Amino acid sequence: MRVRPDVSVVVIAYNDARRLPRAVASSLAQSLGVVETVIVDDASTDGTGEIADRFAAAHPGRVRAVHLPSNSGGCGRPRNTGVDASSGRYVMFLDSDDLLDRHACLNLLAAAEDTGADLVSGLCDRIFLDVPEGAKGRVRPWYPWLYRRSTAHGSLSDEPRLLYDTLSTNKAYRRGFLEEHGLRFVERLHYEDLLFTAEAYLASGRTALIPHRVYNWLVKERTAAPSISNRRTQLANFADRLEIHRRIDMLFALRGAHDLRLAKDVKFVNHDLVLYLRELRDRDPGHRARFLELAAGYLAELDPRAFELARRLPAIAAYLIREGDHEGALAAAEYRAWERPELRARLVERDGRVYWGAGGPRGRHGHRVLDVTGLGFHVRPLKDLRPANTVTRLETRGGRVLMAGHVLNPLNRVPADAELAGTLEFCDRRRRARTVRARAVVRHEGDRLAWRSEFDPLRRIRPIGFIDPVWDVRLRVRVNGEDMVTRPGEGRGSPSLTGVALPVRPRLTRIAADRLRSYVTGGGHLAFALETASPWARLAGAAALRAARSPAGRLVWRRARGLKKSVRRRLTARTTKIAVFNGVLSRLPVRPGLAVFESHLGRHYSDNPKYIYRELRRTGRPVTAVWAYASSPKGFPDDARLVRRGSWGYFLALARAQFWVDNQGFPEGLRKRPGTTYIQTWHGSAFKLMGLDQPRMKSGPAAERARLRRMVERYDCFLVRSGHDAETLCAGLGIRSELLPAGYPRNDPLVNGLDGDPELAAEVASLRASLGLDGGRRAVLYAPTFATGRKGRPVELLDPPVDPEVFARELGEEFVLLVRPHYLCRANVPPGARAVMRDVGAVPDVTPLLLLADALVTDHSSIMFDFALLDRPIILHLPDGRDRATGYFDLELHGPGPITRGEEELVAALAGLDEAEAVHASRRRAFAARFGEHDRGTAARTVADRYFPAARPGHGGNRHGRTA
Numbered sequence: 001m002r003v004r005p006d007v008s009v010v011v012i013a014y015n016d017a018r019r020l021p022r023a024v025a026s027s028l029a030q031s032l033g034v035v036e037t038v039i040v041d042d043a044s045t046d047g048t049g050e051i052a053d054r055f056a057a058a059h060p061g062r063v064r065a066v067h068l069p070s071n072s073g074g075c076g077r078p079r080n081t082g083v084d085a086s087s088g089r090y091v092m093f094l095d096s097d098d099l100l101d102r103h104a105c106l107n108l109l110a111a112a113e114d115t116g117a118d119l120v121s122g123l124c125d126r127i128f129l130d131v132p133e134g135a136k137g138r139v140r141p142w143y144p145w146l147y148r149r150s151t152a153h154g155s156l157s158d159e160p161r162l163l164y165d166t167l168s169t170n171k172a173y174r175r176g177f178l179e180e181h182g183l184r185f186v187e188r189l190h191y192e193d194l195l196f197t198a199e200a201y202l203a204s205g206r207t208a209l210i211p212h213r214v215y216n217w218l219v220k221e222r223t224a225a226p227s228i229s230n231r232r233t234q235l236a237n238f239a240d241r242l243e244i245h246r247r248i249d250m251l252f253a254l255r256g257a258h259d260l261r262l263a264k265d266v267k268f269v270n271h272d273l274v275l276y277l278r279e280l281r282d283r284d285p286g287h288r289a290r291f292l293e294l295a296a297g298y299l300a301e302l303d304p305r306a307f308e309l310a311r312r313l314p315a316i317a318a319y320l321i322r323e324g325d326h327e328g329a330l331a332a333a334e335y336r337a338w339e340r341p342e343l344r345a346r347l348v349e350r351d352g353r354v355y356w357g358a359g360g361p362r363g364r365h366g367h368r369v370l371d372v373t374g375l376g377f378h379v380r381p382l383k384d385l386r387p388a389n390t391v392t393r394l395e396t397r398g399g400r401v402l403m404a405g406h407v408l409n410p411l412n413r414v415p416a417d418a419e420l421a422g423t424l425e426f427c428d429r430r431r432r433a434r435t436v437r438a439r440a441v442v443r444h445e446g447d448r449l450a451w452r453s454e455f456d457p458l459r460r461i462r463p464i465g466f467i468d469p470v471w472d473v474r475l476r477v478r479v480n481g482e483d484m485v486t487r488p489g490e491g492r493g494s495p496s497l498t499g500v501a502l503p504v505r506p507r508l509t510r511i512a513a514d515r516l517r518s519y520v521t522g523g524g525h526l527a528f529a530l531e532t533a534s535p536w537a538r539l540a541g542a543a544a545l546r547a548a549r550s551p552a553g554r555l556v557w558r559r560a561r562g563l564k565k566s567v568r569r570r571l572t573a574r575t576t577k578i579a580v581f582n583g584v585l586s587r588l589p590v591r592p593g594l595a596v597f598e599s600h601l602g603r604h605y606s607d608n609p610k611y612i613y614r615e616l617r618r619t620g621r622p623v624t625a626v627w628a629y630a631s632s633p634k635g636f637p638d639d640a641r642l643v644r645r646g647s648w649g650y651f652l653a654l655a656r657a658q659f660w661v662d663n664q665g666f667p668e669g670l671r672k673r674p675g676t677t678y679i680q681t682w683h684g685s686a687f688k689l690m691g692l693d694q695p696r697m698k699s700g701p702a703a704e705r706a707r708l709r710r711m712v713e714r715y716d717c718f719l720v721r722s723g724h725d726a727e728t729l730c731a732g733l734g735i736r737s738e739l740l741p742a743g744y745p746r747n748d749p750l751v752n753g754l755d756g757d758p759e760l761a762a763e764v765a766s767l768r769a770s771l772g773l774d775g776g777r778r779a780v781l782y783a784p785t786f787a788t789g790r791k792g793r794p795v796e797l798l799d800p801p802v803d804p805e806v807f808a809r810e811l812g813e814e815f816v817l818l819v820r821p822h823y824l825c826r827a828n829v830p831p832g833a834r835a836v837m838r839d840v841g842a843v844p845d846v847t848p849l850l851l852l853a854d855a856l857v858t859d860h861s862s863i864m865f866d867f868a869l870l871d872r873p874i875i876l877h878l879p880d881g882r883d884r885a886t887g888y889f890d891l892e893l894h895g896p897g898p899i900t901r902g903e904e905e906l907v908a909a910l911a912g913l914d915e916a917e918a919v920h921a922s923r924r925r926a927f928a929a930r931f932g933e934h935d936r937g938t939a940a941r942t943v944a945d946r947y948f949p950a951a952r953p954g955h956g957g958n959r960h961g962r963t964a
Contacts, residue, residue: 684862
């Protein structure tokens with residue numbers, strides 16, 4: 001008697017004789033004992049049917065072969081035929097070019113029987129065969145967030161996001177469930193999965209999800225015969241998808257499932273439409289116009305709320321298609337924030353907000369959908385902006401190359417009075433360090449930057465030949481000393497960028513090549529490929545290429561390249577530098593008077609180290625000063641030697657220094673020698689629990705506590721401002737070094753004022769003028785500590801505490817708000833708010849800002865301890881209970897000012913600032929006396945006198961170097 005199989009796997013195939021055996025083998029190899037395989041041949045002409053018959057003959061009772069009399073043109077009829085021909089209690093589907101996981105049937109069946117589910121779904125992995133084995137991006141799970149753990153849902157309404165996984169192949173269906181509801185695939189339409197799974201989800205009494213991989217979707221993008229799901233270049237393909245969606249809409253409408261319809265619309269915007277839009281720019285204008293016409297017709301049928309609920313950029317793309325702004329739509333679809341994308345859209349500013357698209361928003365709905373203020377285009381550094389660069393001229397004349405184009409200038413981020421300089425760069429794609437440059441002239445031209453370059457390629461570009469076949473082009477624009485790098489490419493108004501030849505003279509003679517020929521990359525950018533016009537040279541080059549591509553040639557090349565990378569990696573690795581520091585450099589003699597200064601890991605010339613350095617320079621101490629910078633030496637003192645943090649010069653300076661001075665921490669792992677004195681100034685008194693006092697540190701790995709201990713054991717001196725510091729901060733960090741009760745050097749000007757310090761007075765005056773603070777209004781500094789978002793990461797953009805419009809209306813005549821974000825994020829001050837708000841995040845040193853501020857708004861940032869010394873109003877703003885974290889004291893009882901919980905309270909507190917002084921002034925003074933008891937305006941001098949010898953009579957003052 002034949003045992004009824006637990007699961008039937010329906011394998012559909014058409015002209016796939018090469019891959020069908022592999023798919024069927026994955027079904028036969030299932031760890032579940034009783035599995036039936038039904039192969040449905042969709043009238044193949046290449047031997048697929050014969051292979052199916054051979055499997056059926058070789059595995060009687062386990063494999064059945066069914067042949068359709070004529071090709072169905074899709075997947076619906078073969079799957080339906082397979083369901084009718086199968087007998088298992090549960091049914092699964094497998095395409096002939098994919099694979100089942102070995103335990104797929106077992107895991108799905110177990111979940112179905114444990115939960116009583118009609119439908120069970122498991123994780124699907126997309127495996128991109130064009131990506132090398134083991135490389136990043138080869139395996140990409142399909143909506144993995146749905147499958148983080150085992151779950152069961154009573155209905156689709158319980159989890160509408162199931163509609164994102166509309167594959168039919170990673171699921172098992174109870175046969176009785178299919179028969180009871182008459183569930184079958186629609187025929188003669190592609191994307192039948194979408195409708196089938198929507199019907200199944202809707203009808204299912206219980207749907208279970210398991211976190212186990214059950215299906216391997218094998219994707220080969222570079223193929224002459226792409227799968228149906230990858231034929232997105234065909235308009236009929238998109239028309240079928242829209243028809244399927246309209247049928248799903250009708251299904252939900254008939255069931256009265258309007259919320260599910262909305263969820264499906266959001267999914268269409270987030271997923272379905274974007275798949276096509278990202279490939280649309282490469283199509284001809286006629287194809288694009290017809291596609292966008294089809295899309296606009298369907299988008300007009302969507303619930304308008306879908307555009308507001310979908311992800312920001314896909315929603316903008318969909319909305320602008322409906323509105324007819326096709327360029328803006330394509331630019332939004334192509335903008336992938338996680339990939340350092342190119343900004344191809346114009347931006348507009350209205351009423352202090354930033355909107356996507358050239359025309360600006362219309363109506364409230366358009367304002368909500370197109371608002372991209374939160375993406376921070378108006379505050380990003382120019383190096384991160386990457387605006388589109390359109391080539392308008394590319395030709396050779398008389399042996400010279402003429403290139404020209406224009407770069408978007410979004411929101412006029414490059415001001416009209418900026419000093420501009422341009423460089424056109426040709427970069428060896430395989431070795432980015434090999435770059436040749438030509439001068440480019442850059443000028444303003446309306447809302448964009450026009451550029452032009454002319455040069456002799458024979459003299460300027462010298463490829464090696466053979467090993468550097470492809471060269472990319474970049475335009476580097478220097479704006480007031482800041483670089484903005486763009487990629488020239490195609491755009492509206494571009495001539496043909498393909499086939500222009502630049503004569504070159506490779507270093508390996510002209511046998512290697514004699515010209516660079518232009519082409520356009522898949523991303524729409526200009527690039528050049530080496531080639532030669534000589535047939536003999538082409539033969540020689542082809543022979544060299546064949547040799548290089550032979551197994552022996554590839555082996556030699558891989559080994560040479562691997563050796564080079566390995567040597568470079570080892571020589572520049574941080575671990576190598578630390579090992580050399582500890583084993584070799586630290587044996588060199590200490591240089592008397594050499595002091596290495598660092599502030600906030602080299603980010604700025606600021607904080608306590610800055611003011612100790614200024615004191616040493618003022619008093620002429622015999623000190624050779626070295627300052628470490630993290631990325632740019634701009635802003636660091638000209639009369640000191642500068643080294644890049646992490647460089648060999650940096651480690652050599654630390655090894656030979658008599659003094660280390662910093663406020664955060666020199667690199668972990670460096671063993672400080674006895675002859676070096678480490679003065680740790682720190683960067684603020686503590687409200688939040690620190691070091692070993694933090695619960696996560698107490699309960700965390702012992703290695704973290706050991707790491708902290710090794711860091712603090714290097715300190716020889718630790719500056720404190722009060723007994724509070726000694727009892728909390730020092731105890732939490734486990735400080736065992738000398739505690740120097742000197743106060744903070746950065747606070748000396750707060751106590752002493754600017755009299756007698758003309759350098760700082762000039763810095764404050766210049767800052768006041770640059771911020772436009774001479775109009776009589778009072779300056780309020782908003783400076784909270786950093787906030788964390790998802791996964792504990794710092795929030796990238798800090799919004800003002802009051803809506804700019806509200807601030808302008810209620811407080812704008814009396815106050816200007818200076819927004820100072822933590823250095824781990826940026827201020828999100830809208831461009832239209834300039835009249836009442838200023839972004840001061842780029843000011844490296846906070847002390848001048850404190851001196852010119854008339855009041856402070858903060859949360860529990862340590863800045864409140866410093867500002868209290870000025871005896872000016874402080875407001876503690878803790879919206880929505882944020883940052884009511886456990887601290888060393890109660891802010892309600894001991895804070896230096898009133899606490900506000902929302903925007904209205906903060907506005908009221910600022911409006912009544914003077915009246916509240918009678919209540920809060922004495923409290924603030926008590927706060928300053930308690931937490932700043934050692935701040936007497938002499939901290940820098942105390943440190944200098946304690947550790948640095950005074951200049952001897954007759955000897956020159958400081959010994960300062962120059963930039964290294």
